[in-house]
Amino acid sequence: MDHDHSYKALFSHAEMVADLLRGFVREDWVNELDFSTLEKVSGSYISDDLREREDDIIWRIRWGKDWLYIYLLLEFQSTVDWFMAVRIMTYIGLLYQDLIRSESIHKGEQLPPVLPVVLYNGDNRWQAPVDIADLITPIPGGLERYRPQLHYLLLDEGSYHDHELASLRNLTAALFRLENSRTPEDVQQVLQALIAWLQSPQQSGLRRTFTVWLKRVFLPGRMPKVRFDEIQDLQEVHSMLAERVKEWTKDWKQQGIEEGLQKGLQKGLQQGLQQGEAEFLLHQLERRFGPIDETIRIRVRAADSQTLLTWGEQILTAQTIEEVFKT
Secondary structure, eight states, X not given: OOHHHHHHHHTTSHHHHHHHHHHHOOSGGGGGEEEEEEEEOOGGGOOHHHHTXXXXXXXXXXXXXXXXXXXXXXXXXXXXXXTHHHHHHHHHHHHHHHHHHTTSSOTTSOOOOEXXXXXXXOSSOOOSOSBGGGGSOOOTTTGGGGSOOOBOXXXXXXXXXXXXXXXXXXXXXXXXXXXXXXXXXXXXXXHHHHHHHTOXXXXXXXXXXXXXXXIXXXXXXXXXXXXXXXXXXXXXXXXXXXXXXXXXXXXXXXXXXXXXXXXXXXXXXXXXXXXXXXXXXXXXXXXXXXXXXXXXXXHHHHSOHHHHXXXXXXXXXXXXXXXXXXX
């Protein structure tokens, strides 16, 4: 069970979605939602195109007399998708098509509002535009009115500080705190809160889902040498962690050192390759156009690998050095 499937299991519980809305959508209209009506959209509403998005979850909730749809997209790729806004627009369009096809919406009726949420827990912070309008070249003089606008809500787990999450009595915030934890003591603190919050029999399903995520995904990622097969409950996780806190702290520190060395090595290799690519491109520019000034040298050496590749392809057809750097 990887992160994608385990998160899908967690956010298949209404309590998680409700706390996501209450804790992380800080807008007045959230207060008007009827959380007792929160329900997962059945598969009959979802087309084959959307079923391929296995890691996305669609909920709906009453907002007055109308339904509000929540499209929750789970994103666990290591690199940020610059064109995420385009994907979001496509998925929402498919959702609207399915609502029309299933006759949930009839001619003359308005389409329901959709809140698109991108839940991201990659190592790098999210830098991509959250509105598709920012991906499209603006053209003044009237054409700009046809430029689509669609904004998605980004929840970048790693961008939250523990002090702001700890102040929330919130299941989604607890999940983010666990993901961002740095020591076994941090995990113990969050587990104590989860055990207290998930005591009722009605919450046994969510309690079990948290336990499965902890023992199959989260803890093996932090302590790969330890087996957790016998753990069956959050309280057992907490007790086991308390018994072996010194040993686990040592494992976590060692893992952190190994990860730091690995990342440093990878970064060094990448920088070395990138530097070699830059020097090769500068050599090709000099052969094609003669001596080049320092400004171009600085620009080339600061470029990433993809940009260097693009310029390297354009040098083959460029008539002037300026044409090489055209975007």
